[in-house]
Structures are given as structure tokens and as C-alpha cells.
Amino acid sequence: MTRPLRTAGVDEAGRGPLAGPVVVAAVVLHPRRPIDGLDDSKKLSEKRREALYPQIVDRALAWRIEFVGVEEIDRVNIYHATLAGMRRAVEALAPAAERVLVDGNRVPPGLPCPARAIVGGDASEQAIMAASILAKVARDRAMVALHAQFPAYGFDRHKGYSAPSHFAALLAHGPCEHHRRSFAPVRMAMPDLFTELA
Numbered sequence: 001m002t003r004p005l006r007t008a009g010v011d012e013a014g015r016g017p018l019a020g021p022v023v024v025a026a027v028v029l030h031p032r033r034p035i036d037g038l039d040d041s042k043k044l045s046e047k048r049r050e051a052l053y054p055q056i057v058d059r060a061l062a063w064r065i066e067f068v069g070v071e072e073i074d075r076v077n078i079y080h081a082t083l084a085g086m087r088r089a090v091e092a093l094a095p096a097a098e099r100v101l102v103d104g105n106r107v108p109p110g111l112p113c114p115a116r117a118i119v120g121g122d123a124s125e126q127a128i129m130a131a132s133i134l135a136k137v138a139r140d141r142a143m144v145a146l147h148a149q150f151p152a153y154g155f156d157r158h159k160g161y162s163a164p165s166h167f168a169a170l171l172a173h174g175p176c177e178h179h180r181r182s183f184a185p186v187r188m189a190m191p192d193l194f195t196e197l198a
Contacts, residue, residue: 004031004063006098009127010086013041013135015078017160018186019153019179020066020143022078024085024181025134027094028099029127033059038129040122049101050198053137056130062093063130065138074182079135150176 006028014022029035035055037048044052051104067184068085074085086108090100100115102108103122107115121128140159147156153176160178162164162185169191170179179186 007096007099007101007129008090008093009101009103009121009125009129010120010134011041011081011103011128012085012089013139014134014160015082017174018162018166018183019070019155019160020063020146021069021139022073022082022085023135023139023142024068024082024089025131025138026062026064026066026086026089026097027056027060027127027130027134028048028062028093028095028097029130030059030061033035034125035059037111037135038060040129041132042122044133046140047153049133049137050193051135052130056134059188060130063134064089064092065134067138067142070178070180071079071090073180077182078180085113100123101128103132114163123154141172146178 008026008028010026012022015021019170037052041049066085066089068081073081087110087185090097090111098113100113101132102115102117105117105119107117118125122132143155143159152173154165158166174189175186
């Protein structure tokens with residue numbers, strides 16, 4: 001009897017925010033260690049995601065969380081930074097994946113095994129669900145930690161997304177080192193940039 005291929009689910013959290021990293025996770029679930037309650041991380045409460053996170057880490061055959069920082073995001077753009085993070089997460093899995101399922105409509109280039117993109121995969125594929133939970137929890141925790149360093153921006157509440165309070169803080173204080181300067185709302189809060197370009 002042929003054993004099933006080791007299949008990694010891949011998903012990201014944080015493509016849209018104005019600040020902080022984009023976080024990618026890759027997970028190969030263990031066929032004999034099921035995890036109850038997996039779902040798209042966006043459909044789960046924070047408490048439920050936090051409860052599932054250690055179960056995934058403990059029971060998965062392999063997992064990896066990859067942080068892609070603002071420097072890389074600003075250098076290559078958020079789209080390419082996300083794909084690069086996905087590739088690095090898959091490459092770091094041990095044991096290695098033999099097949100990859102990616103949430104979305106694009107497969108990252110340079111993967112070490114066959115891959116397929118699935119639109120809405122975080123609602124249909126268990127391994128992608130697990131990856132979405134790891135990525136979301138890891139990123140939320142990182143943004144809470146950033147809030148301790150930069151409390152003026154309210155990162156613990158909006159996690160770097162485009163909330164009115166975030167815009168207000170940007171206008172009042174300007175961007176910090178963790179803001180994505182390639183994103184237009186951040187550039188608009190940088191008056192020095194316009195002086196340099198004038």
C-alpha cells in the first residue's frame with residue numbers, strides 16, 4: 001500500500017497592514033495525530049486560535065513559521081516578500097514536504113516539490129487551516145511585543161492594520177522603524193520624504 005505524500009499547507013498573515021512583518025507558516029499534519037477544531041483562522045476567536053496553536057505545534061509532523069520583515073517588504077514589495085517567505089518556510093520543513101498546498105492563487109517560485117494554489121484553501125484544507133492559525137497567532141504575538149516598544153501606535157489593538165486610531169497615531173508621531181514605507185498611507189505621514197523629492 002502506497003503511503004500518502006507528506007503534504008504541507010502554507011498560509012500567511014499580515015499582507016495588508018501598514019506595519020510589522022508578514023508571517024508565513026507551513027504545516028505538515030501527522031496522519032495519526034488529528035487535531036479537532038481546525039478552521040480558517042479568520043473564523044476562529046483569538047481564544048480558540050491560542051488554544052489550537054500549541055496542539056498544532058505538538059502534533060504536526062513538521063511545521064515552520066517564517067517572519068518577513070519590513071526591510072524586505074519595502075525592498076521587493078509585499079507580494080514578492082510573501083512568496084519568498086512561503087518558499088523559505090517550505091524549505092525549512094523537516095521532514096521535507098513532498099507536496100505543497102498554498103492558500104491563494106499563486107504558487108511561490110522555486111519550491112522544492114510539486115505545489116498547487118487553492119483559492120479559499122484555508123476553509124477547505126486542514127493543513128492550510130493549521131498554517132493559517134500558526135501564522136495569525138505568531139503575528140499577533142509579535143505585534144503585541146512591538147506595542148511594548150512603541151505604545152503610541154496601539155499595535156496591540158489593531159495589529160498594524162489601517163484602523164482610524166492607527167492613522168491618527170501616524171499623523172501625530174510619524175512612522176516608526178516597523179512601518180512599511182512602501183505603503184502609501186505611511187509615505188503620506190512622512191513630510192521629510194516630500195521635502196527630499198521636491
